[in-house]
Amino acid sequence: MKKRFLIFFAAFCSWLMSGCSPIDKNAERGEYIKVYTSADAKTAADEAWLPCAGGTTSLYVRTNVPFEVKWQDGKLPAWARVGEPVRMNGNLYRIDVEFDPLYQRQSEAVSRGLYERRDGVLMLTNSGLFLGRYFVLHQGLTKRLGTDFSWLTDGYDIPNKTIGETLYQDWTSSQKAYGYSSTAFEGQKSAWCYAKKGYVRLGNEEGMGADFILPAVSAFAGDSLLVLSFAAVAQVGAALGDFTGNTEGGITPGEEYNPGTGSGSGEGGGGNEGGEGGEGGNPSEPDEPQVPVNPGESGGTETITPMSTAYRAATTGSDNEKDASKLRIEISGGGFIRSAAGDKATSLELELGHYDPNSPSYPADIFEGQRYLVFIEGDRSNPLSGKTCIRFVAGDISGTSTRPNRVFLDDIYVYRMLMNYRKDENSPRIDMDEDIYKLNSGTSGLDMVLGGASRNE
Secondary structure, eight states: OHHHHHHHHHHHHHHHTSSSOTTOTTOOOSOOEEEESSTTOSSOOSEEEEOTTOEEEEEEEEESSOOEEEEEOSOSSOSEEEOOOEEEETTEEEEEEEEOOTTOSTTSOTTOOOOBOEEEEEEEEEGGGTEEEEEEEEESBEEEEEEOOTTOBOSOSSTTBOTTOEEGGGOOHHHHTTOOBOOOOTTOSSOOEEEOBSSEEEOOTTSBOEEEEOOOOGGGGGOSEEEEEEEEEEOBSOOBSSTTSOTTOOOOTTSOOOTTTOOOBSSSSOOSSSOSOSOOOBOOOOSSOEEESOTTSSSOEEEOOTTSHHHHHHTTOSSOOBOOOEEEEEEESSOEEOOTTOOOOSEEEEEOOBOOTTOTTTTTTTTTTOEEEEEEEOOSSSOOOTTOEEEEEESBSSSOOOSOOOEEEEEEEEEEOOOSBOSSTTSOOBOOSOOHHHHTTTSSEEOOSSSSOOTTO
16 A cells, blocks of 8 residues: 555656646746645745644645645545635635544554654645645654564463463574564573563563563664653463463363363373373363363363453462562663653663453453653763664562562554754754654653553553
């Protein structure tokens, strides 16, 4: 779709510049179509920036010829709708443009708080005169780096279901090729970073913390302000391998667990733990997921639905105890955390929330309202560089803590925010991008712009 949009856009520009080129400011012709960002603006414009949260904006057109208006953004459905021109007075018209919040449609990443820039073109034409004007509308920020971890398919998307999780040291070469890394600290046999289905876990059940390091980006060297956007939440309940608490094996929703008889079809070794007898083999697969009525007694299963109370209890552990929820963001190689205090700190510690295992939408909504923004700045004394490194640290990495601090991370993105920009020495300084820092109350923390968090949280 993007390729089709670029082809269409190139063809349109070619048409505009053919014959008596209407886009050529040096062309001498009496007809004109000019676009302004306000009714009283003195200088015509070629582009404008829209708020990430969506809304309606008005553009103003001065022209001495009839014209048609069309919108093109290469999306289905389009993310903006253009109203009919309204004549204000004389040769001045108003055009209202209604536009969606960034990435809120079902066909895209719903409610993920992604700020990646998108562009659309407002086309104003009089085809009979071969006269036209295009006006570009931008929404969002330029992405420098990011992932939604769709390339991780290990284990389950149930937070504390540990079967199938993969330690960083055992990631495939294609997974490691994305450039993200984790550290095996001194005295530890592994980096305690795990790949799950669609996100990562930092930290283990013994209380060991872990880090997660983003790859360096050479383009950082030309930036002065970055926005780090991510989703993070802390674990609730014990690590769950199977319904007996064995984290080395287990069953999945849709399988029958019968601890007392070891029943099951097929040949091979013994059945599930919990009793003697039975031929063992693979568990059967009934139409509905089943869990034991009482894992301590012989025999008996209960048919449940995936979101029933019994299923949630079986997949969140028995105690529902909350882990510690510390997450530290560290900056090295250039740059610092932007703050109102102006202390130029290179680290920031956040206290995360916990997901709700009793939510009707669990586990799909574990990151709901748990998205964060961190603003990273550079100046002459400590500029951003191609070696700027962004590192997440969850929990205690010294090995002295016994309380788990397991954290789940998803949707990690870094954007450039272009503020106080001047095209050349003769141009005024302007904010090219929307001021997300100001919209987020001038602070790093919960995302109050697109992330679903409120100012009362």
